[in-house]
Amino acid sequence: MDRSITHSCGHEQSHFVDGTFAADIDRMTARLARQRCRQCREGAAAARAAVNLLALGALVLPPLEGSPRQVAWAEKLRAARLPTVMKTSPTAPARLAEVRDAKWWIEVRAMSDAQLIASFDTAAAITVSV
Numbered sequence: 050m051d052r053s054i055t056h057s058c059g060h061e062q063s064h065f066v067d068g069t070f071a072a073d074i075d076r077m078t079a080r081l082a083r084q085r086c087r088q089c090r091e092g093a094a095a096a097r098a099a100v101n102l103l104a105l106g107a108l109v110l111p112p113l114e115g116s117p118r119q120v121a122w123a124e125k126l127r128a129a130r131l132p133t134v135m136k137t138s139p140t141a142p143a144r145l146a147e148v149r150d151a152k153w154w155i156e157v158r159a160m161s162d163a164q165l166i167a168s169f170d171t172a173a174a175i176t177v178s179v
Contacts, residue, residue, distance in 0.1 A: 052078060060086040098125070101132045108146055115151030123151035126158050130165070137162040145169055 052066045064081055068074040085093070110127065113120045131142040141162075148154065148169065157165050 123154035
């Protein structure tokens with residue numbers, strides 16, 4: 050059933066809410082009302098992406114290699130991650146920007162900054178020694 054829900058941002062949006070019991074429907078409606086609407090969420094994500102790109106400044110990011118879906122996802126991960134790593138270690142982003150493998154960026158997305166840098170150093174050492 051379609052319901053008109055006023056989100057926490059103040060915007061009203063229509064949602065399909067379904068459930069076996071009335072309590073399920075009420076719970077889902079309340080959860081949706083606590084969230085921001087889709088437009089506000091997308092706008093906030095775009096603003097964060099723009100801030101991250103500005104934080105990278107003059108850092109040259111080479112194109113990533115992988116499937117189109119991997120590359121699209123990894124570019125977002127890399128653009129969001131490098132500014133946070135820059136706060137921890139100012140020289141690390143320049144080294145991490147050299148990584149062209151989209152799969153690597155996806156695999157390390159949940160690591161802390163220290164783990165990410167260590168993982169890169171380990172991978173670089175293996176690559177150089179071979």
